[in-house]
Structures are given as structure tokens and as C-alpha cells.
Amino acid sequence: MQLSDKNFVFKNDPNHIMNCFISCTKQISSKSQLLFTLFFLSVNFGFAQADGGKVFKQNCAACHRVDEQKLVGPGLKDVASRVPQPADEWLFKWIKNNLALQKSGDAYANKLVSDNNKTPMTVFDGVLSDADIKAVIGYIKNPPVEKKEAAKATAGGEQPQEKGFNIFTALIIATIVLLILVGVLGGVKKNLQTIVNAKKGLTPPVPISPIKWASGNKRLVALIGILCVALIARAAYHALMGIGVYGNYKPVQPILFSHQTHAGKLAINCVYCHSGAEKGKTAGVPSANVCMNCHKAISEGPKTGKVEIAKIYDAVGWNQVSGKYDKPQHPIKWTRVHALPDFAYFNHSQHVVVGKQDCKNCHGDIAAGDEAKQFSPLTMGWCIECHRKTEVPGMATNPYYADLHKKLAEKYKGQPITVEKMGGLDCIKCHY
Ligand code: HEC
Ligand code: HEC
Ligand code: HEC
Ligand code: HEC
Ligand code: HEC
Ligand code: HEC
Structure with missing residues (x-):
């Protein structure tokens, strides 16, 4: 939630450009601090x-x-x-x-x-x-x-913003610094000229008005104008589209859990652990007790040995020596990967059970990697696109849709009945 709330404020903020600028400068200073620290660490402590x-x-x-x-x-x-x-x-x-x-x-x-x-x-x-x-x-x-x-500590939201710092932003900042420098140097030159002129006994020149200056420097003015327009357009574009879309977002998790080992190699069904996906709105992340169904007996894995599995024991208070749950418990704090904003409604069982959609269609091949990452953009456009092109499966045979199907079949004779035709693009279906 933390993530989405933050984006939402960010996206709708009229001071977006200012925010962008501030966060850029912050990033620059934190980056240079980091470099400094790294430098000193390597100097002081050697290897x-x-x-x-x-x-x-x-x-x-x-x-x-x-x-x-x-x-x-x-x-x-x-x-x-x-x-x-x-x-x-x-x-x-x-x-x-x-x-x-x-x-x-x-x-x-x-x-x-x-x-x-x-x-x-x-x-x-x-x-x-x-x-x-x-x-x-x-x-x-x-x-x-x-x-x-x-x-x-940073996985909560700072991490994905790193992407914002790219060559483009660096160029913008370099340009701004250069412009300021040109301004300052121009001022110094003017002052020196006045002093020299005064020594020579010449009268100081009449100060040039900005408008006059502009008409004398049309090319430079046009260049600055184009640059400004480009900057504003880019910021607006990002405010609308880019920021808040975390493709491949993958935070560091408290236990190095591997989907590849469990869902891939061991072929454990996704809903064994994410049982909510068939039952209701949220798929949910399994509690450590689910892990213990198997890990009471398995204390060692091929990739991480005993270290990571020991963290499950720590979480549930399992004592390997006594074979009892007699130690204090420390619930595992998984970091959430996916998070739609609160104003959008998404229901897993509607898609998985009624809509017969495979987890893969939306989450990609989770079993190919270790910790889960965000595969789809989760934007409104993404939802809509699939609703436009996906036929509602089993519409004719699903008793849930008996009435609706008769009506739609009459209305769209012979055409495939997509989620869109069923009303899947109505704002109210996804926004309460
Ligand atoms: C259905 C049984 C089962 C469940 C449930 C299960 N695991 Fe495992 N897990 C295994 C097996 C079997 C291995 C060892 C795989 C091997 O040796 O190839 C393993 C290995 C591991 C490893 C070591 C990985 C490695 O490759 O070194 C970790 C960490 C782990 N599991 C964490 C968890 C967590 C956390 C949960 C709960 C969310 C969980 N497991 C639930 C069966 C299970
Ligand atoms: C196979 C498991 C194992 C490995 C690998 C291992 N240790 Fe140990 N270590 C132990 C055990 C068990 C003890 C407790 C004494 C005993 O039963 O041998 C111990 C005790 C110690 C102690 C004393 C702890 C105390 O409380 O006084 C130190 C220090 C230590 N190990 C350091 C190391 C270092 C450094 C390494 C790596 C170079 C290492 N160990 C590798 C199992 C291991
Ligand atoms: C139609 C697309 C779609 C399909 C199919 C789908 N998911 Fe999801 N999944 C999502 C979206 C969107 C979210 C984010 C939901 C939110 O933040 O409220 C999500 C979130 C999750 C989460 C995070 C916890 C939660 O419930 O919010 C898990 C775990 C998950 N999905 C597992 C699965 C599994 C397992 C399957 C297959 C049985 C599956 N999903 C099928 C779209 C899908
Ligand atoms: C991979 C394709 C796919 C994606 C992506 C997808 N959906 Fe769907 N959605 C479906 C299908 C298929 C159905 C029809 C299920 C049924 O029969 O009710 C459906 C139905 C729905 C319905 C019920 C519509 C109705 O008329 O009753 C809602 C609400 C919905 N989806 C919300 C979302 C939201 C929100 C997202 C994005 C976060 C999303 N969906 C992404 C395939 C998708
Ligand atoms: C043995 C238990 C287990 C199995 C089987 C499993 N998962 Fe997971 N899944 C987890 C755990 C634990 C997490 C939290 C750690 C993480 O995000 O990697 C998780 C996280 C996720 C997330 C991200 C949740 C979030 O925070 O938004 C998705 C999506 C997901 N799993 C999908 C799947 C799919 C799809 C499958 C089947 C191919 C699957 N999982 C099989 C245990 C499991
Ligand atoms: C199939 C589901 C779906 C339908 C239908 C839908 N939306 Fe959305 N909408 C979403 C999702 C999901 C988000 C969140 C996207 C994000 O966080 O980037 C969203 C975000 C928004 C936003 C916030 C924009 C932003 O970038 O944060 C507005 C405004 C909005 N929708 C309006 C509408 C209107 C108006 C309609 C009807 C014409 C509509 N939506 C229909 C799923 C839907």
C-alpha cells in the first residue's frame, strides 16, 4: 500500500516538475555521498x-x-x-x-x-x-x-525511483548549471568592463533591456525555448505514464525463498501456497505454518543450505533439538511486490476460477525465478487491453451467466463475446 499511496500523490501533484527536480538533486547528493563513503571505506579498511x-x-x-x-x-x-x-x-x-x-x-x-x-x-x-x-x-x-x-529499509519504495536518474536527467542538470555559470560569468565580465571603461574615462553604456537582448539573440532564445518545451513535455509524459509503473519490481525478501525450487523443480501447485487465488479477492502469501508442513522434516536445501530454512524455524519458534514449538515466534515480514491503488478493484477468483485465466497470463513464469517479481505493468491500460481481446470462457455453459449469455448472444450474433461486451470496460466494475 505504501508504494501505491506514494505514487498516487506523486502523479497527481501539480508541482510535479518541482518534485522531480528536488528528488533529482537529492539523488545526486545521496549518490555522491555513497561514492565518497565507498571511497573512504576502501581506503581506510583496505581489502x-x-x-x-x-x-x-x-x-x-x-x-x-x-x-x-x-x-x-x-x-x-x-x-x-x-x-x-x-x-x-x-x-x-x-x-x-x-x-x-x-x-x-x-x-x-x-x-x-x-x-x-x-x-x-x-x-x-x-x-x-x-x-x-x-x-x-x-x-x-x-x-x-x-x-x-x-x-x-529502502525496498518500501525508494528503490524503483533509482530508474529516474538517467543520462537525460544528468544532461538537464548539466544544462541548468551551465546556464547559471554563463549568467554569472556574464555579470562578472560586465562589471570588469564598467571598471575598465571608468578608468579610461568613458561613460558607462546604456543597459540593454531584456527584450532588446532577445531580439538580438533570436537563435539562442529559440534554443532555450525548445529546451524548456521538451522538458515540460517529458515531465508531463512521465507524470501520466511512467512513474508508478514498476515492471520487474523485485524487493529483497527476509527469506531467500525460491519459486524455482518449489513451483519449478518440486512442482508444488501455486494454490497450495496461494490458496486465496481460487477462493477470493486476494491470493495472499502463505504463513510460515504452511512452510512447516514440509520443513519440519527438511532442514537443508541445495542452494542456501541450512541458513534460510533456519529462518522459518525462527519465525514459528520451532526447536529442532526438542522437536517442539517452544521458542519465541517472529512472524516473517514479506515485502509486498504487487500493489494496486486502493481505488481499483481486482478479484483473483473471478479471473482464476470464473475467467479461467492462468497465473502465467498476469504473473509471467514465476517458477523460472527465485523470489517473485512484478511481471505486468498493472496499469489500467493493461487491464483494459486484456478485457478487449479475451473471450469470456465457457460463457455458454456457465450457469452463472445463463441469462446474460442469452441476451449477449442475441445482441452480438455470431461474434465472440469478450469481457468488454459483458461490460468489463465499465468504470464502475473496477472503481467503486
Ligand atoms: C510441499 C513441501 C514444501 C513446502 C510447503 C515448502 N517447502 Fe521449502 N523446500 C521443500 C523441499 C523438498 C526443499 C529442498 C529442495 C531440494 O533439496 O531440492 C525445500 C527447500 C527450501 C529452501 C532452500 C532452498 C535451496 O534451494 O537451498 C528454502 C529457503 C525454503 N524451502 C523455504 C520455504 C518457505 C519460506 C516455505 C513457506 C513459504 C516453504 N519452503 C514451503 C519443500 C517445501
Ligand atoms: C560444520 C559446521 C561448522 C562450520 C563450517 C564452522 N563452525 Fe565454528 N563452530 C561449530 C560448532 C558446532 C561450534 C561449537 C563447538 C563444537 O561443538 O565444535 C563452533 C564454535 C565456533 C566458535 C566458538 C564460539 C563460542 O561461542 O565460543 C567460533 C569462534 C567459531 N566456531 C568460528 C568459526 C569460523 C570462523 C568458521 C569458518 C572459518 C567456522 N566456525 C566454521 C560449527 C561450525
Ligand atoms: C488477470 C490477471 C491475474 C491472474 C490470472 C492472477 N493474478 Fe495474481 N495478481 C494480479 C494483480 C492485478 C495483483 C495485485 C492485486 C492487488 O494489489 O490488489 C495480483 C497479486 C497477486 C499476489 C500478491 C498478493 C495478493 O493477493 O494481492 C499473489 C501471491 C498472486 N497474485 C498470486 C497469483 C496466483 C498464484 C495466480 C494463479 C492461481 C494468480 N495470481 C493469477 C493479477 C492476476
Ligand atoms: C489476462 C487477461 C486479463 C487481465 C490482464 C485482466 N482481466 Fe479482468 N477479466 C478477465 C476475464 C477473462 C474476465 C471474465 C471473468 C468472468 O467471466 O467474470 C475478467 C473480468 C473482470 C471483472 C468483472 C467484469 C464483469 O463484467 O463482471 C473485473 C471487475 C475485472 N476483470 C477487473 C480487472 C482489473 C482491475 C484488472 C487489472 C488490474 C484486470 N481485470 C485485468 C481477464 C483479464
Ligand atoms: C511453497 C510455497 C509457494 C508456492 C508453491 C508458490 N509460491 Fe508464490 N510466493 C510464496 C512466498 C513465500 C512468497 C513471498 C516471497 C516472494 O515475494 O518471493 C510468494 C510470492 C508470490 C508473488 C508475489 C506476491 C506479492 O508480494 O505481490 C506472486 C505473484 C506469486 N508468489 C505467484 C506464484 C505463482 C504464480 C506460483 C505457481 C507457479 C507460486 N507463486 C507458487 C510461496 C509460494
Ligand atoms: C478493467 C478495470 C478498469 C476499468 C474498466 C477502468 N479502470 Fe480506471 N484504473 C484501473 C486500474 C487498475 C487503475 C490503477 C492504475 C495504476 O495505478 O497505474 C486505474 C486508474 C484510474 C485512474 C487514475 C489514473 C492514474 O494514473 O492514477 C483514473 C482517473 C481512472 N482509472 C478512471 C477510470 C474511468 C473514468 C473509467 C471508465 C471509463 C475507468 N477508469 C475504467 C482499472 C480500470
């Missing part, structure tokens, strides 16, 4: 940290998270303050060869293992170089804020 992150992802992430949550091994938040000091030295020995450290009689190491006493930690001696181990220690002591969290 050790980036390597540590990579080593962690490839070797540790399957069993550890950097926050307090336990996967196979303990959550590594603040680990440096709980292990024997000096922490770096102990961590190095542990990560390199935890078995050797246990055998050496290290009390903390032995306690760790006896507390856990299930899947043991891998020995990395010979797998990771000393430099890798040092880098990964640096990383777990000081992990960067999780990228996903940051992205989620």
Missing part, C-alpha cells in the same frame, strides 16, 4: 575486511551467523569477549584446528564441545591460510551491518 566476509560466507556461514542466533554452531555476536583472552590468539587456534585445541586440554574448548555435542566444527588446518583465518577473525569481531536489513 582485509572484504576478504574476511568472503571467507566467512564460503566456510562458516553454513553453520554460524554473526548475530546471536544459533545455527549448527553458536551465534558469533560478541564472541571475542567470551573466549579465553587474548581473544585473537585463542580464536586463531580454534578456527585453525579445534580438535588440536581440545586435545591440548583447553577448558573453554572442551566445554564448548560438550555443551554442543552434536555436529562438530570443521578443522580448517590446510583449508584456510593463516591470512584467511586472521581476516575472518577480523570479520566476526566486527561484521558490517547486514546488507539485507539495509536494503529492506
Whole structure:
């Protein structure tokens, strides 16, 4: 909803051009800030940290998270303050060869293992170089804020606007800056000329009126005029058509759920999870309990291992060890991908059950990708176009339409009866 509300205000705002300008300048400043930050990060921290992150992802992430949550091994938040000091030295020995450290009689190491006493930690001696181990220690002591969290905060609406910043906007801004510069330099030149003239004892020239100037510079005036008209036309066009149409919009989701794995490879029916699509207005996104029908037994997948499935357990409070729901629950906050504005009415079951439309017609091949993305533009024109060309299926045999069909069949003898002919273009059908 957040998305659509925002667009709607944006689209109907008479100050659209101004808004556009402000948001462009904001984007420029935030972009240059970003560049600056990236630059300083790379200068200050060198590449050790980036390597540590990579080593962690490839070797540790399957069993550890950097926050307090336990996967196979303990959550590594603040680990440096709980292990024997000096922490770096102990961590190095542990990560390199935890078995050797246990055998050496290290009390903390032995306690760790006896507390856990299930899947043991891998020995990395010979797998990771000393430099890798040092880098990964640096990383777990000081992990960067999780990228996903940051992205989620912007996924609500800022993300798609990124598209607005293109070469065209850059050119417009460059032109404006140039014009201002020309103006300022012109002023400076004039002042200098006055001073020089005064020194030479000449009288200052009569100031030229803007109209006179314009008639002397017809070409320049025409050029500026054309540019202005083009800008206004473009802004108007975008206000009407472009902005708010998020083709391929795909936010970052809290769990890396894969449609390809579930609807593609495993061929689970769409309505097993989106059961609302046949029953009512909204298709809905499944609750984590639906996931648990299968994931009580399946804790590992081929793409993301145990990490993502562990988030389902976290959501429903499932304790893999006790086999009970005895932990606190944290509902999964899926980010909505599709959102029509409130003033438009769309009903899934009318299209899926009565209209016999395949999910694919409107959502594309969802099973080909992982997380869902917006496939169709969801504009009014898109709805209308399909209503114009699609025949109402089973009109003759559907008892729901018995009366209507008789009337329409008489009126449009022999012609196919499309949704349009049934009244599917009446404003009131889609706008209450
Ligand atoms: C196969 C799973 C697994 C992998 C891979 C793994 N660990 Fe562990 N880790 C564990 C387990 C389990 C423990 C708890 C001790 C035990 O039972 O061996 C542990 C303990 C630790 C501890 C001590 C935690 C504490 O609370 O004191 C640190 C630090 C650690 N691991 C770091 C790493 C790093 C760094 C990597 C990657 C280079 C890594 N681990 C890879 C399973 C793993
Ligand atoms: C009908 C059974 C079923 C349901 C329901 C189900 N899953 Fe799965 N899921 C599986 C199976 C089976 C796998 C492992 C696939 C494999 O090994 O190829 C899997 C794998 C996964 C993976 C790991 C993917 C990978 O490729 O590594 C994630 C994450 C996941 N599921 C999340 C979810 C979420 C979230 C839900 C609920 C919205 C859910 N699943 C519902 C059967 C199911
Ligand atoms: C005629 C086009 C059309 C068809 C067919 C269709 N959808 Fe949708 N779907 C939409 C539109 C439009 C929205 C946005 C609805 C809104 O924001 O109110 C949507 C939204 C969704 C959502 C987001 C949650 C919701 O209900 O708003 C899911 C999930 C979904 N569709 C699944 C499906 C599945 C599964 C099928 C097939 C069984 C299907 N859709 C068939 C047009 C369609
Ligand atoms: C892929 C084609 C397709 C698209 C896209 C589509 N529709 Fe439809 N729509 C149909 C069909 C087919 C029917 C006839 C269903 C029936 O028999 O009631 C229908 C019927 C309707 C009806 C009932 C019309 C009536 O006379 O009772 C409404 C309302 C409606 N659609 C709204 C929408 C809206 C809103 C959108 C866009 C967000 C949309 N539709 C997009 C195919 C489509
Ligand atoms: C195992 C459960 C499962 C199955 C099967 C499944 N989905 Fe989904 N679907 C989800 C989950 C979980 C989400 C939310 C995460 C996301 O957006 O990727 C979702 C999201 C969606 C969305 C976007 C909803 C929004 O926020 O607007 C659409 C559209 C969708 N699914 C369509 C389909 C279609 C079409 C199929 C069949 C080809 C299908 N799904 C099969 C679980 C499932
Ligand atoms: C088949 C469904 C359908 C019908 C019929 C329909 N509309 Fe719409 N209309 C929509 C949808 C969906 C949107 C939202 C589109 C968007 O957000 O870009 C919309 C948006 C609008 C808007 C807002 C424009 C905007 O860009 O936000 C107006 C005004 C409007 N419709 C007027 C009408 C009028 C007048 C009629 C009758 C001639 C009509 N509509 C018939 C589906 C329909």
C-alpha cells in the first residue's frame, strides 16, 4: 500500500516538475555521498575486511551467523569477549584446528564441545591460510551491518525511483548549471568592463533591456525555448505514464525463498501456497505454518543450505533439538511486490476460477525465478487491453451467466463475446 499511496500523490501533484527536480538533486547528493563513503571505506579498511566476509560466507556461514542466533554452531555476536583472552590468539587456534585445541586440554574448548555435542566444527588446518583465518577473525569481531536489513529499509519504495536518474536527467542538470555559470560569468565580465571603461574615462553604456537582448539573440532564445518545451513535455509524459509503473519490481525478501525450487523443480501447485487465488479477492502469501508442513522434516536445501530454512524455524519458534514449538515466534515480514491503488478493484477468483485465466497470463513464469517479481505493468491500460481481446470462457455453459449469455448472444450474433461486451470496460466494475 505504501508504494501505491506514494505514487498516487506523486502523479497527481501539480508541482510535479518541482518534485522531480528536488528528488533529482537529492539523488545526486545521496549518490555522491555513497561514492565518497565507498571511497573512504576502501581506503581506510583496505581489502582485509572484504576478504574476511568472503571467507566467512564460503566456510562458516553454513553453520554460524554473526548475530546471536544459533545455527549448527553458536551465534558469533560478541564472541571475542567470551573466549579465553587474548581473544585473537585463542580464536586463531580454534578456527585453525579445534580438535588440536581440545586435545591440548583447553577448558573453554572442551566445554564448548560438550555443551554442543552434536555436529562438530570443521578443522580448517590446510583449508584456510593463516591470512584467511586472521581476516575472518577480523570479520566476526566486527561484521558490517547486514546488507539485507539495509536494503529492506529502502525496498518500501525508494528503490524503483533509482530508474529516474538517467543520462537525460544528468544532461538537464548539466544544462541548468551551465546556464547559471554563463549568467554569472556574464555579470562578472560586465562589471570588469564598467571598471575598465571608468578608468579610461568613458561613460558607462546604456543597459540593454531584456527584450532588446532577445531580439538580438533570436537563435539562442529559440534554443532555450525548445529546451524548456521538451522538458515540460517529458515531465508531463512521465507524470501520466511512467512513474508508478514498476515492471520487474523485485524487493529483497527476509527469506531467500525460491519459486524455482518449489513451483519449478518440486512442482508444488501455486494454490497450495496461494490458496486465496481460487477462493477470493486476494491470493495472499502463505504463513510460515504452511512452510512447516514440509520443513519440519527438511532442514537443508541445495542452494542456501541450512541458513534460510533456519529462518522459518525462527519465525514459528520451532526447536529442532526438542522437536517442539517452544521458542519465541517472529512472524516473517514479506515485502509486498504487487500493489494496486486502493481505488481499483481486482478479484483473483473471478479471473482464476470464473475467467479461467492462468497465473502465467498476469504473473509471467514465476517458477523460472527465485523470489517473485512484478511481471505486468498493472496499469489500467493493461487491464483494459486484456478485457478487449479475451473471450469470456465457457460463457455458454456457465450457469452463472445463463441469462446474460442469452441476451449477449442475441445482441452480438455470431461474434465472440469478450469481457468488454459483458461490460468489463465499465468504470464502475473496477472503481467503486
Ligand atoms: C560444520 C559446521 C561448522 C562450520 C563450517 C564452522 N563452525 Fe565454528 N563452530 C561449530 C560448532 C558446532 C561450534 C561449537 C563447538 C563444537 O561443538 O565444535 C563452533 C564454535 C565456533 C566458535 C566458538 C564460539 C563460542 O561461542 O565460543 C567460533 C569462534 C567459531 N566456531 C568460528 C568459526 C569460523 C570462523 C568458521 C569458518 C572459518 C567456522 N566456525 C566454521 C560449527 C561450525
Ligand atoms: C510441499 C513441501 C514444501 C513446502 C510447503 C515448502 N517447502 Fe521449502 N523446500 C521443500 C523441499 C523438498 C526443499 C529442498 C529442495 C531440494 O533439496 O531440492 C525445500 C527447500 C527450501 C529452501 C532452500 C532452498 C535451496 O534451494 O537451498 C528454502 C529457503 C525454503 N524451502 C523455504 C520455504 C518457505 C519460506 C516455505 C513457506 C513459504 C516453504 N519452503 C514451503 C519443500 C517445501
Ligand atoms: C488477470 C490477471 C491475474 C491472474 C490470472 C492472477 N493474478 Fe495474481 N495478481 C494480479 C494483480 C492485478 C495483483 C495485485 C492485486 C492487488 O494489489 O490488489 C495480483 C497479486 C497477486 C499476489 C500478491 C498478493 C495478493 O493477493 O494481492 C499473489 C501471491 C498472486 N497474485 C498470486 C497469483 C496466483 C498464484 C495466480 C494463479 C492461481 C494468480 N495470481 C493469477 C493479477 C492476476
Ligand atoms: C489476462 C487477461 C486479463 C487481465 C490482464 C485482466 N482481466 Fe479482468 N477479466 C478477465 C476475464 C477473462 C474476465 C471474465 C471473468 C468472468 O467471466 O467474470 C475478467 C473480468 C473482470 C471483472 C468483472 C467484469 C464483469 O463484467 O463482471 C473485473 C471487475 C475485472 N476483470 C477487473 C480487472 C482489473 C482491475 C484488472 C487489472 C488490474 C484486470 N481485470 C485485468 C481477464 C483479464
Ligand atoms: C511453497 C510455497 C509457494 C508456492 C508453491 C508458490 N509460491 Fe508464490 N510466493 C510464496 C512466498 C513465500 C512468497 C513471498 C516471497 C516472494 O515475494 O518471493 C510468494 C510470492 C508470490 C508473488 C508475489 C506476491 C506479492 O508480494 O505481490 C506472486 C505473484 C506469486 N508468489 C505467484 C506464484 C505463482 C504464480 C506460483 C505457481 C507457479 C507460486 N507463486 C507458487 C510461496 C509460494
Ligand atoms: C478493467 C478495470 C478498469 C476499468 C474498466 C477502468 N479502470 Fe480506471 N484504473 C484501473 C486500474 C487498475 C487503475 C490503477 C492504475 C495504476 O495505478 O497505474 C486505474 C486508474 C484510474 C485512474 C487514475 C489514473 C492514474 O494514473 O492514477 C483514473 C482517473 C481512472 N482509472 C478512471 C477510470 C474511468 C473514468 C473509467 C471508465 C471509463 C475507468 N477508469 C475504467 C482499472 C480500470
